[in-house]
Amino acid sequence: MYLGKVIGTVVATRKDENLIGSKLMITQPLTMEQKPIGDPIIAVDTVGAGIGELVIYVKGTAARIAARKMDSPIDSAIVGIVDDITIDN
Amino acid sequence: MYLGKVIGTVVATRKDENLIGSKLMITQPLTMEQKPIGDPIIAVDTVGAGIGELVIYVKGTAARIAARKMDSPIDSAIVGIVDDITIDN
Amino acid sequence: MYLGKVIGTVVATRKDENLIGSKLMITQPLTMEQKPIGDPIIAVDTVGAGIGELVIYVKGTAARIAARKMDSPIDSAIVGIVDDITIDN
Amino acid sequence: MYLGKVIGTVVATRKDENLIGSKLMITQPLTMEQKPIGDPIIAVDTVGAGIGELVIYVKGTAARIAARKMDSPIDSAIVGIVDDITIDN
Amino acid sequence: MYLGKVIGTVVATRKDENLIGSKLMITQPLTMEQKPIGDPIIAVDTVGAGIGELVIYVKGTAARIAARKMDSPIDSAIVGIVDDITIDN
Numbered sequence: 001m002y003l004g005k006v007i008g009t010v011v012a013t014r015k016d017e018n019l020i021g022s023k024l025m026i027t028q029p030l031t032m033e034q035k036p037i038g039d040p041i042i043a044v045d046t047v048g049a050g051i052g053e054l055v056i057y058v059k060g061t062a063a064r065i066a067a068r069k070m071d072s073p074i075d076s077a078i079v080g081i082v083d084d085i086t087i088d089n
Numbered sequence: 090m091y092l093g094k095v096i097g098t099v100v101a102t103r104k105d106e107n108l109i110g111s112k113l114m115i116t117q118p119l120t121m122e123q124k125p126i127g128d129p130i131i132a133v134d135t136v137g138a139g140i141g142e143l144v145i146y147v148k149g150t151a152a153r154i155a156a157r158k159m160d161s162p163i164d165s166a167i168v169g170i171v172d173d174i175t176i177d178n
Numbered sequence: 179m180y181l182g183k184v185i186g187t188v189v190a191t192r193k194d195e196n197l198i199g200s201k202l203m204i205t206q207p208l209t210m211e212q213k214p215i216g217d218p219i220i221a222v223d224t225v226g227a228g229i230g231e232l233v234i235y236v237k238g239t240a241a242r243i244a245a246r247k248m249d250s251p252i253d254s255a256i257v258g259i260v261d262d263i264t265i266d267n
Numbered sequence: 268m269y270l271g272k273v274i275g276t277v278v279a280t281r282k283d284e285n286l287i288g289s290k291l292m293i294t295q296p297l298t299m300e301q302k303p304i305g306d307p308i309i310a311v312d313t314v315g316a317g318i319g320e321l322v323i324y325v326k327g328t329a330a331r332i333a334a335r336k337m338d339s340p341i342d343s344a345i346v347g348i349v350d351d352i353t354i355d356n
Numbered sequence: 357m358y359l360g361k362v363i364g365t366v367v368a369t370r371k372d373e374n375l376i377g378s379k380l381m382i383t384q385p386l387t388m389e390q391k392p393i394g395d396p397i398i399a400v401d402t403v404g405a406g407i408g409e410l411v412i413y414v415k416g417t418a419a420r421i422a423a424r425k426m427d428s429p430i431d432s433a434i435v436g437i438v439d440d441i442t443i444d445n
Binding site: 181215234237239240258262266 | 364365366368374380395397400407416427430431
């Protein structure tokens with residue numbers, strides 16, 4: 001599970017019909033200090049995340065589980081909105 | 090799910106028979122600013138994507154779901170054609 | 179399976195309901211000499227790991243198996259607390 | 268799905284018995300311009316690929332599907348022999 | 357499937373009970389010229405591999421298949437001991 005920030009949205013009219021109704025959020029992977037790591041990915045929102053929110057996202061089968069859409073071609077999903085990060089290293 | 094651009098095609102006559110009928114598109118991964126990231130992959134088209142189109146592609150089991158071919162050895166597929174990208178970071 | 183160190187926790191109140199009760203631990207990947215590799219990930223604790231402990235974590239379906247929650251959108255989990263590492267190369 | 272070139276073979280006498288009969292080909296990942304990318308992997312041949320041939324290979328469950336051996340511990344397989352690559356970017 | 361060398365072991369007393377009996381081997385990924393690539397991982401031995409041996413290992417579901425433990429949180433396993441590598445590039 002990864003930390004990210006929702007930074008935008010993607011609109012695709014022509015798409016797999018099992019993706020209809022899924023919100024496609026551009027999600028920037030972050031370090032725990034909230035600095036960007038690498039390039040954004042596109043994740044399906046499953047928790048009502050808005051632009052600018054700090055989120056937890058997952059990849060692979062876990063994403064379809066989160067979306068409750070096992071027949072949809074989803075491989076990343078936002079599964080939580082972060083309230084607090086505590087580091088003790 | 091990832092942003093990419095279709096930049097070509099691959100033809101393979103000798104192949105797994107469950108790949109017959111699948112269009113193999115060379116897909117260049119892109120940043121949200123549409124700059125290339127790393128090297129192209131080969132993804133099966135499932136939405137009628139053409140050369141030069143901006144697409145969303147997926148990896149793993151999601152690709153077989155998109156292709157409606159769970160018995161085919163597919164591990165990447167194009168699942169949408171992008172109309173619009175909005176970034177607010 | 180990977181070596182890591184638990185360095186913190188993440189709290190998310192709004193999340194997938196199947197994540198309720200799962201402890202989200204910030205886990206720093208380590209070399210076998212216990213030096214950090216890349217950026218921390220978020221893994222579900224399944225063995226009672228505490229902050230500062232050296233752990234083994236897994237990714238993908240193995241994480242849901244460890245959590246005994248196949249319907250939960252978990253893609254990384256801590257599966258053991260390391261007592262000893264022996265290198266002979 | 269990835270482009271590669273078969274550059275060698277691996278022999279392992281002591282192995283998982285479900286790998287018996289699978290040809291283990293050393294496969295060099297390539298760019299679409301056929302330049303090496305990173306390090307070779309070991310992929311099971313499922314299409315009669317020979318040394319020096321340009322191939323398409325897959326990873327994960329798709330590899331077991333290609334091998335028609337869902338009970339075999341295979342995570343990469345060659346699924347096609349490339350006749351032609353066309354790039355239009 | 358990847359080439360590696362067994363360079364050590366990890367002991368974890370507190371662990372997922374489905375890992376009991378699995379030998380956790382520290383495995384260094386190698387190039388085909390047997391030079392180290394990146395950092396070691398922890399793989400379950402399924403073929404009686406010893407320290408210093410050159411092995412083939414797999415990731416993901418293939419690892420649980422190799423271990424004949426589909427309910428165990430294993431995501432990497434050693435599946436063969438290498439006798440010979442032939443490169444013809």
